[in-house]
Amino acid sequence: MRRRGFRSPSWTASLTWKSAVFLTVMCCTLAALLGFLVHTAVTRQTVEQAREKTLSRLEVVTDAYEAGEPLPPRSGIDPPGLPASLRALAADGERGTVVADGPRRPGEPDGRRRPAMWAAGPADGRALATWTDYSHSARTIGGLDRAIIGSSLLAIAATLLVGLFAVGRVTRRLHQSARVARRISAGDLDARVHDPRTARPVRAQDEVAIVAGALDTMASTLQRKLQTEQRFTADVAHELRTPLTGLSAAAELLPPGRPAELVRDRVRAMRALTEDLLEISRLDARTEEVDLAVHELAPLAERVVRASGTDTEVRVTGAARVETDRRRLERVIGNLVANAHRHGRPPVVLSVDGAVVSVRDHGPGFPAYLLEDGPQRFRTDGGAGKGHGLGLTIALGQARVIGARLDFGNPPDGGALVRLTLPEYVRLGDGDADGNPGDGGGRGATDDPDGSTRKRPHAT
Numbered sequence: 001m002r003r004r005g006f007r008s009p010s011w012t013a014s015l016t017w018k019s020a021v022f023l024t025v026m027c028c029t030l031a032a033l034l035g036f037l038v039h040t041a042v043t044r045q046t047v048e049q050a051r052e053k054t055l056s057r058l059e060v061v062t063d064a065y066e067a068g069e070p071l072p073p074r075s076g077i078d079p080p081g082l083p084a085s086l087r088a089l090a091a092d093g094e095r096g097t098v099v100a101d102g103p104r105r106p107g108e109p110d111g112r113r114r115p116a117m118w119a120a121g122p123a124d125g126r127a128l129a130t131w132t133d134y135s136h137s138a139r140t141i142g143g144l145d146r147a148i149i150g151s152s153l154l155a156i157a158a159t160l161l162v163g164l165f166a167v168g169r170v171t172r173r174l175h176q177s178a179r180v181a182r183r184i185s186a187g188d189l190d191a192r193v194h195d196p197r198t199a200r201p202v203r204a205q206d207e208v209a210i211v212a213g214a215l216d217t218m219a220s221t222l223q224r225k226l227q228t229e230q231r232f233t234a235d236v237a238h239e240l241r242t243p244l245t246g247l248s249a250a251a252e253l254l255p256p257g258r259p260a261e262l263v264r265d266r267v268r269a270m271r272a273l274t275e276d277l278l279e280i281s282r283l284d285a286r287t288e289e290v291d292l293a294v295h296e297l298a299p300l301a302e303r304v305v306r307a308s309g310t311d312t313e314v315r316v317t318g319a320a321r322v323e324t325d326r327r328r329l330e331r332v333i334g335n336l337v338a339n340a341h342r343h344g345r346p347p348v349v350l351s352v353d354g355a356v357v358s359v360r361d362h363g364p365g366f367p368a369y370l371l372e373d374g375p376q377r378f379r380t381d382g383g384a385g386k387g388h389g390l391g392l393t394i395a396l397g398q399a400r401v402i403g404a405r406l407d408f409g410n411p412p413d414g415g416a417l418v419r420l421t422l423p424e425y426v427r428l429g430d431g432d433a434d435g436n437p438g439d440g441g442g443r444g445a446t447d448d449p450d451g452s453t454r455k456r457p458h459a460t
Contacts, residue, residue, distance in 0.1 A: 015174070019167040020160065027159050031152030035145075042144055046137045051097045054119040054132045058095070061130045065123055075130035079103060082129050083118060090120040090127035099134055173208045177215055189223040192216045234281035240274045276390040280397065288401050290325040294425045297322050298352045304333045305350055310341050318354040323425040328398045332406075333357060335395040336418050342391075344416055355424035360417045365410035374408070
């Protein structure tokens with residue numbers, strides 16, 4: 001059994017959090033380094049001054065000892081409290097100094113003795129020592145250490161706040177660029193970042209402004225190319241309509257026979273393809289208007305299957321009313337059924353479960369590219385020339401117009417499955433929560449004679 005490793009929370013992956021950690025570590029490191037250097041320098045200077053003062057005092061004590069005069073205060077031969085290391089050094093005939101606890105004063109506990117700077121030298125095989133009060137210097141060093149710690153904490157806090165403010169501005173601009181990129185990928189080609197730093201080309205730009213400007217340029221270029229493609233598709237379809245109309249009329253004048261049937265069949269196929277291209281052009285332009293009304297989903301689906309003339313089994317496991325554009329919904333269901341018969345194998349089953357319509361065949365299933373990227377117009381599967389044409393592309397576009405969702409999949413036991421999920425209609429009561437009478441259909445709705453609710457058409 002594989003053991004799961006520790007997984008850090010998702011918020012730790014943000015740039016703000018990483019920047020905060022980095023700034024904190026760097027500030028702490030810098031503060032510790034500067035504090036150590038200042039502490040070392042001040043301590044060395046303070047100790048040197050105390051040492052020089054104590055050694056000068058030791059020379060005075062030594063002169064008094066050699067002259068047989070009384071020794072000055074805070075000095076003596078082997079005085080009590082003299083550190084053992086300094087006593088041994090003096091016994092060897094050398095002078096030295098050390099910071100240690102001073103002599104115990106009367107009534108003073110052992111743990112409360114003040115620090116002292118000791119100096120000792122040889123005196124007839126014994127140690128002649130003197131000491132000076134080091135408590136003031138120790139308090140100075142302690143105060144300096146506290147000041148260093150306090151100022152370091154304040155500097156870290158100030159640096160962290162300023163750094164987070166600066167990083168926050170950068171991350172907000174990055175998030176804005178990411179939101180615009182997602183809108184563009186969702187089809188909103190008018191979305192732009194409009195970073196103010198890109199408004200003046202002569203102004204110096206940072207990396208985020210460069211990325212924002214590149215994204216806006218890419219979106220504009222992509223929009224122009226797609227609009228050119230849409231205009232080309234629409235122009236071609238419109239131009240083909242006139243000759244196809246004449247060709248269709250001429251085909252009807254051909255004498256009966258197999259050649260005439262082939263010509264009429266190809267003319268019908270070209271006319272259907274032209275209408276599909278025009279429909280895709282309108283969908284790409286996002287100028288379609290919807291005529292919403294409430295319909296019973298199961299009878300509508302059954303009517304589409306009957307009109308298709310195909311051998312499709314219809315299964316209804318749950319009844320639901322949906323608020324949708326009937327013509328567009330019929331177009332979607334008809335395309336799904338036709339695609340299942342054209343590219344799959346029987347039996348083809350259409351199932352209605354609540355507000356979900358599923359169409360399944362038992363053929364080879366959808367190709368991998370379609371499951372990953374969705375339907376693509378005129379895309380063929382490999383070199384076999386087997387493709388999905390425009391039917392699924394139109395179905396997907398019309399589903400988006402009516403606010404439905406199309407999901408493509410291959411069941412484990414084979415075949416292809418398309419699931420169309422529609423917005424289910426929920427009828428409001430006769431009054432709202434406050435007891436006020438309602439219209440049952442919301443603002444901008446009118447009641448049909450059959451009790452359904454129809455909304456005004458609107459552009460998508």
